[in-house]
Amino acid sequence: MAHIVADDALVEAMRGGDQAALGHIIDRYTAYVGTIVWNILQGKLSHTDAEEVVADSFRLLWYSADKVRPGKLKGYLAVIARRRALNALRDVRQALPLEEDTVQIPAPGPESELIRRETYTALRRTVDDLPEPDRTIFLRHYYFYQSTAEIADAMGINVNTVQSRLRRGRENLRRELTKGGYFIEDEDF
Secondary structure, rough: OHHHHHHHHHHHHOOOHHHHHHHHHHHHOOOOHHHHHHHHHOOOOOOHHHHHHHHHHHHHHHHHHHOOOOOHHHHHHHHHHHHHHHHHHHHHHHHOOOOOOOOOOOOOOOHHHHHHHHHHHHHHHHHOOOOOOOHHHHHHHOOOOHHHHHHHHOOOOOOOHHHHHHHHHHHHHHHHHHOOOOOOOOHHH
Protein backbone atom coordinates (compact mmCIF):
# COMPACT_ATOMS: atom_id res chain seq x y z
CA MET A 1 0.00 0.00 0.00
CA ALA A 2 2.92 2.36 0.71
CA HIS A 3 4.13 2.04 -2.90
CA ILE A 4 0.67 2.93 -4.23
CA VAL A 5 0.49 6.12 -2.14
CA ALA A 6 4.05 7.05 -3.07
CA ASP A 7 3.33 6.21 -6.73
CA ASP A 8 0.29 8.50 -6.73
CA ALA A 9 2.37 11.36 -5.30
CA LEU A 10 5.08 10.80 -7.92
CA VAL A 11 2.53 10.75 -10.74
CA GLU A 12 0.99 13.97 -9.43
CA ALA A 13 4.43 15.60 -9.28
CA MET A 14 5.15 14.39 -12.82
CA ARG A 15 1.93 16.01 -14.02
CA GLY A 16 3.33 19.26 -12.66
CA GLY A 17 6.51 18.82 -14.72
CA ASP A 18 8.75 17.36 -12.00
CA GLN A 19 11.39 15.33 -13.86
CA ALA A 20 12.83 14.03 -10.59
CA ALA A 21 9.51 12.27 -9.96
CA LEU A 22 9.91 10.46 -13.27
CA GLY A 23 13.44 9.51 -12.18
CA HIS A 24 12.07 7.91 -9.00
CA ILE A 25 9.49 5.96 -11.02
CA ILE A 26 12.20 4.80 -13.42
CA ASP A 27 14.35 3.64 -10.48
CA ARG A 28 11.41 1.79 -8.94
CA TYR A 29 9.99 0.15 -12.07
CA THR A 30 12.82 -0.39 -14.60
CA ALA A 31 13.23 -4.05 -13.64
CA TYR A 32 9.46 -4.59 -13.87
CA VAL A 33 9.11 -2.91 -17.27
CA GLY A 34 12.28 -4.63 -18.49
CA THR A 35 10.90 -8.05 -17.55
CA ILE A 36 7.73 -7.45 -19.54
CA VAL A 37 9.71 -6.22 -22.56
CA TRP A 38 12.25 -9.09 -22.44
CA ASN A 39 9.46 -11.69 -22.10
CA ILE A 40 7.74 -10.35 -25.20
CA LEU A 41 10.82 -9.75 -27.35
CA GLN A 42 12.46 -13.07 -26.39
CA GLY A 43 15.75 -12.14 -28.03
CA LYS A 44 14.20 -11.19 -31.38
CA LEU A 45 15.69 -7.69 -31.11
CA SER A 46 19.13 -6.58 -29.99
CA HIS A 47 19.82 -5.71 -26.37
CA THR A 48 20.11 -2.05 -27.37
CA ASP A 49 16.73 -2.13 -29.14
CA ALA A 50 15.12 -3.76 -26.09
CA GLU A 51 16.59 -1.09 -23.81
CA GLU A 52 15.18 1.53 -26.16
CA VAL A 53 11.72 -0.02 -25.81
CA VAL A 54 12.05 0.18 -22.01
CA ALA A 55 13.18 3.82 -22.17
CA ASP A 56 10.41 4.63 -24.63
CA SER A 57 7.87 3.17 -22.21
CA PHE A 58 8.92 5.68 -19.55
CA ARG A 59 8.97 8.50 -22.12
CA LEU A 60 5.37 7.68 -23.01
CA LEU A 61 4.48 7.64 -19.31
CA TRP A 62 5.86 11.18 -19.01
CA TYR A 63 3.64 12.42 -21.84
CA SER A 64 0.54 10.57 -20.68
CA ALA A 65 0.82 11.03 -16.89
CA ASP A 66 -2.60 12.70 -16.84
CA LYS A 67 -4.17 9.38 -17.90
CA VAL A 68 -2.82 7.38 -14.93
CA ARG A 69 -5.59 6.68 -12.42
CA PRO A 70 -4.80 6.63 -8.69
CA GLY A 71 -3.28 3.33 -7.60
CA LYS A 72 -2.85 2.14 -11.20
CA LEU A 73 0.69 3.23 -12.13
CA LYS A 74 2.14 -0.28 -12.21
CA GLY A 75 -0.65 -1.59 -14.43
CA TYR A 76 -0.45 1.45 -16.69
CA LEU A 77 3.30 0.92 -17.11
CA ALA A 78 2.66 -2.75 -17.93
CA VAL A 79 0.23 -1.80 -20.70
CA ILE A 80 2.65 0.75 -22.17
CA ALA A 81 5.60 -1.68 -22.05
CA ARG A 82 3.58 -4.49 -23.62
CA ARG A 83 2.31 -2.29 -26.45
CA ARG A 84 5.76 -0.78 -27.15
CA ALA A 85 7.37 -4.25 -27.24
CA LEU A 86 4.69 -5.64 -29.56
CA ASN A 87 5.00 -2.56 -31.79
CA ALA A 88 8.78 -3.04 -31.94
CA LEU A 89 8.28 -6.65 -33.09
CA ARG A 90 5.69 -5.52 -35.63
CA ASP A 91 8.08 -2.86 -36.95
CA VAL A 92 10.79 -5.48 -37.49
CA ARG A 93 8.38 -7.72 -39.42
CA GLN A 94 7.18 -4.79 -41.56
CA ALA A 95 10.76 -3.86 -42.43
CA LEU A 96 11.22 -7.10 -44.35
CA PRO A 97 11.65 -6.27 -48.04
CA LEU A 98 8.77 -7.39 -50.25
CA GLU A 99 7.96 -6.42 -53.76
CA GLU A 100 4.90 -4.20 -53.89
CA ASP A 101 2.77 -6.61 -55.89
CA THR A 102 3.73 -9.74 -53.93
CA VAL A 103 1.03 -9.47 -51.27
CA GLN A 104 -2.22 -7.61 -51.47
CA ILE A 105 -4.08 -7.28 -48.20
CA PRO A 106 -7.50 -5.69 -48.30
CA ALA A 107 -8.12 -2.87 -45.85
CA PRO A 108 -10.40 -3.88 -42.98
CA GLY A 109 -13.91 -2.54 -43.23
CA PRO A 110 -16.19 -1.30 -40.46
CA GLU A 111 -17.75 -4.75 -40.09
CA SER A 112 -14.43 -6.42 -39.29
CA GLU A 113 -13.58 -3.68 -36.77
CA LEU A 114 -16.95 -4.16 -35.06
CA ILE A 115 -16.45 -7.94 -34.93
CA ARG A 116 -12.92 -7.45 -33.55
CA ARG A 117 -14.18 -5.15 -30.79
CA GLU A 118 -17.08 -7.43 -29.86
CA THR A 119 -14.74 -10.43 -29.74
CA TYR A 120 -12.27 -8.51 -27.58
CA THR A 121 -15.04 -7.45 -25.18
CA ALA A 122 -16.34 -11.02 -24.89
CA LEU A 123 -12.81 -12.36 -24.42
CA ARG A 124 -11.99 -9.78 -21.75
CA ARG A 125 -15.25 -10.43 -19.89
CA THR A 126 -14.62 -14.18 -19.94
CA VAL A 127 -11.05 -13.80 -18.64
CA ASP A 128 -12.23 -11.39 -15.93
CA ASP A 129 -14.79 -14.00 -14.82
CA LEU A 130 -12.14 -16.71 -14.32
CA PRO A 131 -11.75 -17.59 -10.63
CA GLU A 132 -8.50 -16.75 -8.84
CA PRO A 133 -5.75 -17.86 -9.16
CA ASP A 134 -6.71 -19.01 -12.69
CA ARG A 135 -7.27 -15.44 -13.85
CA THR A 136 -3.88 -14.28 -12.57
CA ILE A 137 -2.12 -17.28 -14.11
CA PHE A 138 -3.87 -16.70 -17.44
CA LEU A 139 -2.96 -13.00 -17.54
CA ARG A 140 0.65 -13.66 -16.50
CA HIS A 141 1.07 -16.22 -19.29
CA TYR A 142 -0.87 -14.68 -22.17
CA TYR A 143 -0.62 -10.98 -21.38
CA PHE A 144 2.77 -10.64 -19.73
CA TYR A 145 4.32 -13.57 -21.65
CA GLN A 146 5.66 -15.27 -18.54
CA SER A 147 6.64 -18.92 -18.82
CA THR A 148 4.88 -21.55 -16.74
CA ALA A 149 8.06 -21.97 -14.68
CA GLU A 150 8.22 -18.22 -13.95
CA ILE A 151 4.56 -18.18 -12.92
CA ALA A 152 4.98 -21.23 -10.70
CA ASP A 153 8.01 -19.69 -9.02
CA ALA A 154 6.36 -16.30 -8.49
CA MET A 155 3.13 -17.78 -7.13
CA GLY A 156 4.73 -20.61 -5.14
CA ILE A 157 2.88 -23.40 -6.93
CA ASN A 158 3.83 -26.42 -9.00
CA VAL A 159 4.52 -26.02 -12.75
CA ASN A 160 2.05 -28.84 -13.49
CA THR A 161 -0.63 -26.92 -11.58
CA VAL A 162 0.05 -23.83 -13.69
CA GLN A 163 -0.19 -25.89 -16.89
CA SER A 164 -3.45 -27.57 -15.87
CA ARG A 165 -5.00 -24.23 -14.85
CA LEU A 166 -3.98 -22.73 -18.21
CA ARG A 167 -5.52 -25.70 -20.02
CA ARG A 168 -8.72 -25.36 -17.98
CA GLY A 169 -8.79 -21.61 -18.70
CA ARG A 170 -8.41 -22.18 -22.45
CA GLU A 171 -11.22 -24.75 -22.38
CA ASN A 172 -13.43 -22.31 -20.49
CA LEU A 173 -12.66 -19.52 -22.99
CA ARG A 174 -13.35 -21.79 -25.95
CA ARG A 175 -16.64 -22.96 -24.45
CA GLU A 176 -17.83 -19.44 -23.54
CA LEU A 177 -16.79 -17.81 -26.81
CA THR A 178 -18.26 -20.62 -28.91
CA LYS A 179 -21.49 -20.40 -26.91
CA GLY A 180 -21.53 -16.65 -27.58
CA GLY A 181 -21.26 -17.24 -31.33
CA TYR A 182 -17.61 -16.27 -31.74
CA PHE A 183 -15.56 -18.49 -34.02
CA ILE A 184 -12.40 -19.80 -32.36
CA GLU A 185 -9.90 -21.83 -34.34
CA ASP A 186 -8.02 -24.56 -32.48
CA GLU A 187 -4.56 -23.12 -33.24
CA ASP A 188 -5.59 -19.87 -31.53
CA PHE A 189 -5.50 -21.73 -28.23
